[in-house]
Amino acid sequence: MHGDIGKALPLPAELLAIINNITQPCSVPAKNTRQSEPAVRGDNGKTALKGRLREYIAVRGIAVTKKGGQEWINCPLHDDDSPSMQINASDKYAGILKCHACGASLDVFGLARITAGLPEGRRYFPQAVQEVKAALGMGQ
Numbered sequence: 001m002h003g004d005i006g007k008a009l010p011l012p013a014e015l016l017a018i019i020n021n022i023t024q025p026c027s028v029p030a031k032n033t034r035q036s037e038p039a040v041r042g043d044n045g046k047t048a049l050k051g052r053l054r055e056y057i058a059v060r061g062i063a064v065t066k067k068g069g070q071e072w073i074n075c076p077l078h079d080d081d082s083p084s085m086q087i088n089a090s091d092k093y094a095g096i097l098k099c100h101a102c103g104a105s106l107d108v109f110g111l112a113r114i115t116a117g118l119p120e121g122r123r124y125f126p127q128a129v130q131e132v133k134a135a136l137g138m139g140q
């Protein structure tokens with residue numbers, strides 16, 4: 001029963017092209033400032049996006065509850081009337097959601113996949129990435 005969590009936001013092809021271009025490495029041979037943010041596994045900034053999970057939750061208007069000094073959201077994977085999914089704040093697990101009811105873990109892309117109504121599977125990962133970028137205003 002989570003069909004109303006969100007629906008896919010179809011983007012015009014032009015916008016998608018712009019978003020795709022943004023994922024390309026910067027070709028400007030500026031000073032080596034990019035060395036301070038080394039790309040992990042050449043992932044085109046996806047690791048940096050993971051760190052913006054909390055921001056994504058806020059932008060998409062997902063309700064956050066505080067209890068026990070931690071932040072929680074309703075697990076989107078099942079009916080959840082007392083928020084069971086913890087927003088991890090520790091350094092080690094930052095950017096990871098952990099449901100204490102069903103045991104599922106989600107990162108920002110997993111949450112975006114559900115928010116955008118995409119099916120499971122790696123095939124839909126690029127669309128989940130685009131959903132995150134769109135939410136964070138990175139597709140403008």
Ligand SMILES: [Zn+2]
Pocket residue numbers: 075076077078084085099100101102103104
């Ligand atoms: Zn759950």
